[in-house]
Amino acid sequence: xxxxxxxxxxxACLQRRVKCDETQPRCQACERRGNPCPGYxxxxxxxxxxxxxxxxxxxxxxxxxxxxxxVTAKEPNETQYPTPRASMDEALMPGxxxxxxxxxxxxxxxxxxxxxxxxxxxxxxxxxxxxWFEIAQYDRGAGIAMEWAFRSLGTLQIGRVSGNQRQILSSxxxxxxxxxxxxxxxxxxxxxxxDDTLGAAILLGIYxxxxxxxxxxxxxxxxxxxxxxxxxxxxxHANGYGRTLLLSFRGLLVYEAFTRGEACxxxxxxxxxxxxxxxxxxxxxxxxxxxxxxxxxxxNEIARCPGFLANTKSLVASSRTTDAERDDLMGAIHSSRxxxxxxxxxxxxxxKADHEGNxxxxxxxxxxIPRSTKDASVKFTLEGVHSAIALLRQLAVxxxxxxxxxxxVTPWLKLGPCKDEWKLIKNAGEIAQAQKDTxxxxxxxxxxxxxxxxxxxxxxxxxxxETV
Numbered sequence: 439x440x441x442x443x444x445x446x447x448x449x450a451c452l453q454r455r456v457k458c459d460e461t462q463p464r465c466q467a468c469e470r471r472g473n474p475c476p477g478y479x480x481x482x483x484x485x486x487x488x489x490x491x492x493x494x495x496x497x498x499x500x501x502x503x504x505x506x507x508x509v510t511a512k513e514p515n516e517t518q519y520p521t522p523r524a525s526m527d528e529a530l531m532p533g534x535x536x537x538x539x540x541x542x543x544x545x546x547x548x549x550x551x552x553x554x555x556x557x558x559x560x561x562x563x564x565x566x567x568x569x570w571f572e573i574a575q576y577d578r579g580a581g582i583a584m585e586w587a588f589r590s591l592g593t594l595q596i597g598r599v600s601g602n603q604r605q606i607l608s609s610x611x612x613x614x615x616x617x618x619x620x621x622x623x624x625x626x627x628x629x630x631x632x633d634d635t636l637g638a639a640i641l642l643g644i645y646x647x648x649x650x651x652x653x654x655x656x657x658x659x660x661x662x663x664x665x666x667x668x669x670x671x672x673x674x675h676a677n678g679y680g681r682t683l684l685l686s687f688r689g690l691l692v693y694e695a696f697t698r699g700e701a702c703x704x705x706x707x708x709x710x711x712x713x714x715x716x717x718x719x720x721x722x723x724x725x726x727x728x729x730x731x732x733x734x735x736x737x738n739e740i741a742r743c744p745g746f747l748a749n750t751k752s753l754v755a756s757s758r759t760t761d762a763e764r765d766d767l768m769g770a771i772h773s774s775r776x777x778x779x780x781x782x783x784x785x786x787x788x789x790k791a792d793h794e795g796n797x798x799x800x801x802x803x804x805x806x807i808p809r810s811t812k813d814a815s816v817k818f819t820l821e822g823v824h825s826a827i828a829l830l831r832q833l834a835v836x837x838x839x840x841x842x843x844x845x846x847v848t849p850w851l852k853l854g855p856c857k858d859e860w861k862l863i864k865n866a867g868e869i870a871q872a873q874k875d876t877x878x879x880x881x882x883x884x885x886x887x888x889x890x891x892x893x894x895x896x897x898x899x900x901x902x903x904e905t906v
Contacts, residue, residue, distance in 0.1 A: 446460055446467065446478070447460060447465070447478075448464075448465045448467075448475050448476060448477060448478050449458075449477065449478070449479075450465075450473060450475060450476050451465060451468070452467050452468075453582075454580075458753065459651060460478075462478075463477065464477070466709055473628065473629055473632070474626070474628050474629075475558050475583065506778055508633045516833065538626055539589070540585065540588075540589070540738055542592070542596070543589040543591075543592030543593055543596075544574045544575060544588055544592060545592065545720065546573055546591070546592030546593060546594075546595045546596045547570075547574050547588050547591050547592040548570075548571050548575070549592075549595050549596075549599070550591050550594065550595035551571070553569055553595065554648070554893050554894070555893055555894055555897065556811070556894065557811050557814040557815060557818070557894045557897075557898060558685075558689075558893075558894055558897035558898050559812055560807065560808050560810070561730075561733075561815045561898065562682075562685050562730075564718055564725060564805065564806035564807055564808075565725045565726070565727070565730050565805075565806070566681055566682045566685065566725075567677060567678050567679075567681065567682070567719075567723065568678060568679050568682050569682065570682065570686070571681070573637075573679075574588060580634055580637075581619075581629065581632070581634035581638065582617055582619045582634065583620040583622075583623050583634065583635065583638035583642075584634045584637050584638040584641070585620035585860065586612050586613075586615045586616030586619060586621075586638075586643050587613075587616045587638045587645070588641065588642035588643050589609075589612045589616075589644055590609045590610075590612035590613040590616055590641075590642070591609070591641055591644065591648075593608055593609035593612055594608075594609035594645065594648065594649060597609060598876075603867055606649075609645075609649070610649065610682065613642060613646075613649075614643050616638060616641075616645075617642060618639050619638075620635065620639060620642060623635045623638070624666075630666075630669065631666075631669055631670050631674075633679045633683065634816050635666065635682050636663070636666050636667070636670065636680075637665050637679075637683055639659070639662060639666055640683055640687050641665060641808060642659065642692075643656060643659035643660060643662075643663055643687065644686075644687075646657070646659050647690075647893070648757070649672040654697075657694055657697065657698070658905075660687075660690055660691060660694040661694070663687055663691070664691060664694075664703060664767070667684065667691075667703075668703055669710075670675055672708045672711070672712045673712065675712070676712040676716050676719070677715070677716060677719040678713045681716065688704060688741075688900070688901070689738065689896050689897040689898070689899065689900050689901040690705060690897075690901065691703075691894060691901065692704065692740060692741055692743070692744060692762075692900060692901025692902070693896055693901040693902075693903065695744035695745075695901075696743075696744050696747070696852065696901070696903055699744075699747075699748055699751075699890065700744065700745075700748050701744055701745030701748055701749075702741050702742075702744045702901075703742040705741045705742040705744075705745050709741075710738045710741075710890075713734055713735070713738060716734065719730055725805065725806060727802070727803065727804055727805025727807060728784070728788055728803040728804075728805070729785065729788060729803055729805070729807065729815060729816070729819075730805065730807070731806055732781050732784055732785055732788075732819075733898075733900070735777065735781055736777075736778060736781045736819065736822065736823050736826075736841075736900060737900045738777075739777050739778050739781075739826065740822060740823075740826045740901060740902055741900075741901075742770070742774055742902045743774075743826050743829055743830070743902070746770070746771055746774070746830065746833055747829065748769070749767055750767065750833045750836055750837060752842065753767060753837070754836060754837075754840045759840070761841070764837055764840070764841060768834060768837050768838075771830050771833055771834055771837075772834065774826075774829055774830060775831065775834075776828040778823050778826055778827050778830070779827060780865055781823055782820065782823050782824070782827070785816065785819065785823070787822060788800075788803035788804070789803075789816055791803060792804065792812075799852040814894070814898065815898060818894065818898035818899050819898055819899065821895070821899050821902070822898070822899030822900045822901075822902040825874045825899065825902040825903065826902055829902075
């Protein structure tokens with residue numbers, strides 16, 4: 439029968455165009471991917487050829503059927519989208535157009551990364567086991583939500599470069615499809631915790647950052663990504679594909695926590711304790727470098743900053759704060775600030791060795807990080823470290839002032855110092871509860887000037903707001 443695939447593989451492997459082991463009743467390839475195998479029963483396709491005359495075949499009357507209509511048996515509960523008339527290429531080779539679109543969009547995705555995240559990508563691509571370019575170019579077995587995520591970002595990049603508004607609108611439709619398939623994957627217990635589901639969520643979240651549909655709508659994506667990460671657990675992101683996914687979004691997770699005025703879940707011991715395993719893996723693969731290690735140590739401390747800020751505000755606002763609670767928080771802040779100060783010193787020492795032409799120390803410090811990326815990596819990392827140290831210093835001042843306020847006898851002294859000290863935090867760029875006034879408290883790239891610089895800076899500065 440015309441249109442029946444020759445392969446005997448399962449429907450999922452046919453759709454993904456990968457080799458199927460044809461194991462009955464369910465293929466093992468689907469099980470390894472964590473996806474339910476749909477089985478081997480084919481959906482029948484019937485091709486109807488009209489017997490009308492050549493003149494009627496050329497007729498454009500809407501009341502007549504086209505010369506060749508493809509009628510596909512409807513799957514139960516399957517969402518149906520309007521299908522455009524098949525081209526000659528599609529009629530002769532049904533997968534040709536899809537393959538060409540997929541190839542073009544994946545190339546566009548790589549161009550997107552190169553244009554928007556060049557410094558963060560090349561800083562980490564030499565260290566991770568599976569960088570994004572390899573995922574985009576060679577992973578042809580990605581889930582359908584991931585495919586549409588690649589397509590949406592790739593098409594967005596192509597449209598922006600060419601100034602083609604129709605392509606940008608097409609990317610929005612692809613983004614919508616990706617969201618629908620992502621919802622399906624999240625609802626399925628077999629796929630909710632897979633790499634593809636998290637990868638699709640991250641890419642669609644980045645699309646929302648680039649092409650916001652509403653004010654701060656990317657925060658909704660970020661919250662969903664946080665839930666997926668916590669569901670999978672910290673161990674899933676210590677190395678491999680999971681490590682790549684975490685690095686792609688962790689700075690934005692910290693920034694989101696600042697914006698919401700709450701602690702970031704990455705500050706917990708579960709997530710911090712995976713760092714030794716990550717560094718050991720890099721040492722074993724020969725991809726380790728001094729700067730990369732220092733960035734990871736710094737991130738562990740910066741991830742605590744939103745929580746420090748939220749806890750300080752809570753203690754200062756409470757009339758029942760004890761000296762023990764205040765001392766515990768001040769001790770944690772002091773410890774974190776010491777680690778960050780040590781990171782700053784070591785980064786400056788590595789930069790000095792490089793400037794002095796010490797090849798051995800420079801190689802150990804920068805490792806495989808490309809020369810074109812080194813300056814930006816150091817600059818933005820130090821900006822994040824400096825901002826964090828400044829914030830922690832101000833929080834310590836506030837806590838000391840609050841202790842004096844609590845011990846004051848007169849009512850007016852109890853109210854005065856606290857207000858003045860919180861002004862220091864605001865002058866330093868405190869952005870918690872920022873959504874009420876985006877002009878004073880920017881929460882996205884559209885409010886902070888250059889989109890390209892904003893994304894790269896936030897990622898390399900590990901989520902620290904620029905004005906802190």
